[in-house]
Amino acid sequence: MVIENYPISTSTPTDMSPSAPTISATHLDVGHGVHSVVRDISLQVHAGELVVLIGTNGSGKSTLLKTMAGMLPPLHGDIAVLERRPGSAPRRVAYLPQHPVSSHTLPLRARDIVAMGRYAHLGLFRRATGTDRSIVREAMQRTGAVEFENQPLRELSGGQQQRTHLAQVLARQAEVLLLDEPTAGLDLSGKRAVADVIASERARGVTVVLATHDLHDAESATAVMLLAQRVVAYGPPAQALSDANVRECFGFTQPH
């Protein structure tokens, strides 16, 4: 019953022709207020593709991701997500913010946080149905968050919190996933779980944009964008991740 409207093609049968990019930017400047962080970004991402944004802190990858999510207005140039203004399709685009490990006293259990992923669909008043609950449950199973579903957030380790937030993003059943450092704080098995989740989401036609400073996250990407307050390189991983580009992006060569 969960799976019924799961393949994303059913939600927009007509306006998503296979050639229309899910995300397209031309000569885009992104930044905060009047200060641009990265200028002149052009990219096209199609359904099922994974684009990985790589850079150090302050390189502009989170800023670009926030612009795609509609949280920051584009400073110059054009950007469209699902052929619309970013942020205007909350049910179809899910965003994972960069979460600092929270030791805050928030009285929220892991399962409550995952259930918040349904709010975009439920709005202010609609009651969660059995379908919503099974979507939440399935999302928790996929990231492993089901094992600590009844524990409050404040008692979870950094990795467990990250699995919880990722499950929330999955519970949104969106067509576009914008993930800011989803593997931060995860051990190897956690990273593998994230990679599996991304692969299975892509297999059902979901577009994924992922910001990271870990080159390993780029292995299965369709395209990689190296950022250092400007676009250092953009292209297929083998091409973009040349030693020269990586050195320019990080200031040194990361061991592979």
Place this chain on the structure above:
Amino acid sequence: MTTSLALLNPLWEPFSRNEFLRNALLGSTLVAIICAIAGTYVVLRGLSFIGDALAHGVIPGIAIALLFGVPGVVGAALGALVMMGGVSLVTSRVRLSSDTAIGLLFVGMLSLGVIITSRSTSFVGDITRILFGELLGVSSTDLAWQVVVLAVVAAIAVVAHRPFVLMSLDDGLARTSGFSVRFFHSLMLTMVAVAVVGSFQLVGTLLVLGLLIAPAATGALLTRRVSTMMLTAAGFGVLSSYLGLLTSYHFDVAAGASIVFTSVYLFVLVAILTIPRRLRGHRELPHQHEHTH
């Protein structure tokens, strides 16, 4: 049987014998519930300081209103509006951290309130009334007003619960879920302002803050769900009202302050009692291994 019950007399007799004390208990119970609802979101979102600012921001409004013979509530509402406008203006236009801006604004508003009331002949009486309320002079009209305020605050909580909870986790989460952060942030401030303005006549502007924060913070320590946090906060607020009034009656001390002091020491008590549990929770973390499917 009768003798053992008689021993408990001091716990309920003050209320059965004195109508003013009954009204005080009813009034402070309503305030406690109002503050539990609003305070839960204030604590979740970390807005305690803004609550503080609002509580002080209303003082000059009340003072001006009293000077011109206008109901204090009208002045308080205007004061809250000015304060909310001031906070958002200063935080968006001036390059100061918001706590500096809010801190300056509320000290400014407080001193303005004192300046205005010092023009009045009954200065000390006025300022004491504003800061600490008149819990022992609660009329049935006051109680009716309290019910209206409770209805407004509860209605806002029902409408905005989801965006409020999303915002307590992350503003971006609320924004990308399709909720306007600007609108719901203003709505949350409005809710706090309504709670403060609606409660100051009973417990005073200074003390309403205690009931806004302390029971909700106690609830946060004891629960793992927002709904139970709110219920726990209401329970501790009502318990504080009762214990505070009882203390006030038997030891002849200020009523409003006794209630707020009770709510704060209950928080401290709970915080101390839950330390072992919280420490245990944190120690266990490194040992828990993570499985993947």
